[in-house]
Amino acid sequence: MNEAPPRIRLFVEAELAAGAEISLGEEQAHYLIHVMRLAEGRDVALFNGRDGEWRGIVAEVAKKKARLRVDGKIRAQAAEPDLWLLFAPVKRARIDLIVEKATELGVSKLQPVMTERTNMSRVGDERLRAIAIEAAEQCERLSVPEFLPPVPLAKALASFPPERLLLTMDETGAGRPIADVLGEVKPGPAAVLVGPEGGFTHSELDALGRLAFSVRVGLGGRILRADTAVIAALACYQAIRGDWRQPAS
């Protein structure tokens, strides 16, 4: 029997438990059979965000479907970072990148926010969820980030839990250096907020400045694109205050 972890990981919605049978939909079956060329008896790793990671044995393949039998548990479900990302939708290719990278960098919840300078209102939930699932499969996460529907920034802030730290990326130069801020804050739930290309308006920054849970943070003197700011801020968070200081599991 093959004891190395399977190379292919699949996110499924179904419950995972020893002996359970999983029927794959057409798309995942196509991927397994025709792209990865997995035959009956080969194994894959399965996760659903709740039950940990399990070995699944390919029990049956047909033209457009496949059935897996859930075998042993590989990893228990573990606590993952409680880190939200609030981002202003930008151009499609850059949103795709934000979703892929936020997933790899351990974001638990994605909240698109409409700001005064945001001129995109459609975000494309299904495509983005597929990108997040693929990124979660390849980066060995045990979950897929939750997607919330887009809301106006003011509404997102009005319902924001006050005990959660909001790290607002401020490109005006008035924010404190991110490593200084992250070096001081206490552990706990957090969120990163990144505005659109062109930044927040003065009235948005004023409103953010009045919120006790928001801290204005700077990412240096160069002007970063919105997608770069997202990736940079999340990486700094995980490196300094998140789970990159724990030994790899």
Add this chain to the structure above:
Amino acid sequence: MNEAPPRIRLFVEAELAAGAEISLGEEQAHYLIHVMRLAEGRDVALFNGRDGEWRGIVAEVAKKKARLRVDGKIRAQAAEPDLWLLFAPVKRARIDLIVEKATELGVSKLQPVMTERTNMSRVGDERLRAIAIEAAEQCERLSVPEFLPPVPLAKALASFPPERLLLTMDETGAGRPIADVLGEVKPGPAAVLVGPEGGFTHSELDALGRLAFSVRVGLGGRILRADTAVIAALACYQAIRGDWRQPAS
């Protein structure tokens, strides 16, 4: 006279000094005249990596060319980070992203390195230089990173200056957390090394381990794509040890 900094920035090769005249090539002229619709008398910001940033006044536009007159100096040339990036070439779209983001994140020199698991040997210098120039223009850098031709990893290491710190991203889990490493190292020249998808081989990691200037660094327990690792490592470097702690210029 318009005293706000011009919104459009152009990288030019020519010398910049008060009164100098700059003839733009076809591509830049097209961009100014037809994309940005700049008429005679309007201004742009000019930089060449040596002479600082200058205001250029559009002196003449013709169908496929434009002439600028260099007016006052906006910013003096300033010291920029001495940070190299050594990266294994990956798929084209991801290399493009690495070059764009490395430029925004202040890399001074880009060195593609061929590792044992690298199966791309062409990198496409001209296209990548155009991407770096565009990123430098938009992020307000005063320079464009230098591109070196691809070399085998062993050769890059053999000629690596021993006084420069080499931060090797190690996805085996044996590296120390990046924030811990960056919190300890002394200021000075540095380089970030990121391998291909699939990582370095054991013999490459052994060779790196024998070099006094190389430190193996970890980016947490999730498996990051090569482009994500590049952006994350550079952001952490600038945040903790680089120029993000200085006030914005």
